Amino acid sequence: MSPRARGMATLGLGLLMGAGAALWLSEGPGRRPAVGHAEAGETLSSSRRNAIVVAAERASPAVVSVSVVTTRVVRADPFGGLFHDEFFERFYPPMEYRERIPGLGSGAIVDPAGLILTNEHVVRNADQITVTLTDGRQFPATLLGATPTYDLAVLKVNGKNLPAAPLGDSDHLLVGEWAIAIGNPFGYLLNDTQPTVTAGVISATRRDIKAEATESGVYKNMIQTDAAINPGNSGGPLVNGDGEVIGINTFIFTQGGGSLGIGFAIPINLARRVLGEIQRYGHVRAAWPGMLVQPVTPYLARRLSLTDLGGLIVTRVDPGGPAARAGVRVGDRIRRVNGRVINSVDDAQSSIYGAAVGDRIQLAIERGDRRLDLGLTLAEAPREEP
Structure with a gap:
């Protein structure tokens, strides 16, 4: 055999051995056959159904859009501010007219009987409230009660087969667990009723917000999340990875109106308590300790011979009130x-x-040299006489 022929034979044997080795490696012991297209599609589909998808599917049907109409009185100068004279103001007073202002927020059905939780600031001073479900149904809503103190409101709609979101426990949240915000941000720009879902994590719990940071009220013990919350999300639910409502989305810290990943929700356990109060009493009863206190100032510390500025001094105890009884x-x-x-x-x-x-x-109080532990039971605050 010529050298060339021997070389070709060697090359052919090498190719066959390579092909045989490749076949043995692909089908040898411990190797699985290649995955088919159908199996790959099934694997992909199952991997897409993560906790966020399942949670959104469970909670989204109960998320509603809350449309409100408020009325404000507008004063307009017929001369456009040209004249600032008592004569003109007497005979040509500013014109007044009523302007109807639309607003939009979100809410969550929490009872199949048609009870809806949302923010108080969403429905504040509303003349008309309309609720739109994800299936397109619309209902006029009645305001059962609201509390500006906690920025929560309860609405009621009359309908059949209403979905209700399951409620979770906001007292045992874990920082870092899934947080899914569902609502209708910029809903007035969209032509369908499907809610928007954004996902993040619980960034912090028990956040106290300084009064000057918001315009709606005082917020304490809030849930912080980086799930995107935008205008129109207010009143919508914040849910966990199990699809349970753990908070009511309320406001964000922002510089230009959009989400910066710093959003806050009212804990659902507080919202559940407010819901119970409104269902039973028609309003949220104000808890009253029956006393007034003030901080220990340097002047007060000198007058009372106190060595530090800690604690609060009781300045008044209402006779017969909770503090007096304690x-x-x-x-x-x-x-x-x-x-x-x-x-x-x-x-x-x-x-x-x-x-x-x-x-x-x-x-835990100090009375002179004595230290006392007293239990005080809160009572309903006396109502002011009209």
Whole structure:
């Protein structure tokens, strides 16, 4: 055999051996056959159905769009501000007319009977409230009750086969667990009723927001999330990976009106308590401790011979009120409320924020050289005479 022939034979043998080795490697012991297109498609489909998808499918049907119409009085100068004279103002007063202002928010059906949770600021001063479900049905809504203190409102619609979102437990949230915000941001620009779903995590819990940071009210014990919350999301649910409502989306920190990944939701356990109060009493009863307190100022510390500025001084005890029944006296120094160190009125408010009538709070006080632990049961605040 010529050298060329021997070379060709060697090359052919090498190719056959390579092909045989490749075949043995692909079908040898411990190797699985290649996955077919159908199996690959099934694997892909199952991998897409993650916790976010399942949670959104469970909660989305109960998310509603809340459309409101409010009326405001507008004053217009017929001369466009040209004349600022008592004569003209007397005989040509500014014109007044009523302007109807539309607004939009979100909400969540939490009871098949048609009870809906949303934010109070969404329906504040509303003359007309309309609720739109994800299936396209629309219902006029009645405001059962609202509380500006907690920025929560309860609406009622009359309908059949209404979906209801399951409620979770906001007292045992884990920082880093899934948080899914569902609502209708910029719903007035969209031509369908499908809610928008955004996902993130629980960034923090028990956040207290300074009063100057918002215009709607005082917010304490809030849930912070980086799930995108935009205008129109207010009142919609924040749900966990199981599709349970854990909060009511309320506001964001923003510089230009859009989401920066710093959003806040009212814990659902507080919302559940507000819902129960409105269902039973028609309003949220204000819890009342029956006393007034003030911070320890340097002047007050000198007058009372106190060595530090911590705690709060009781300046008034209402006769027959909860504090009086608990044994609190004027001049007592409150050091802790429910185990939390108190150095300001804001600290005290935070420690009992969300407390209801009938709840019992523990006070650690100093009375001269004595230290006392007193239990105080909150009562309903007396209503002011009209």
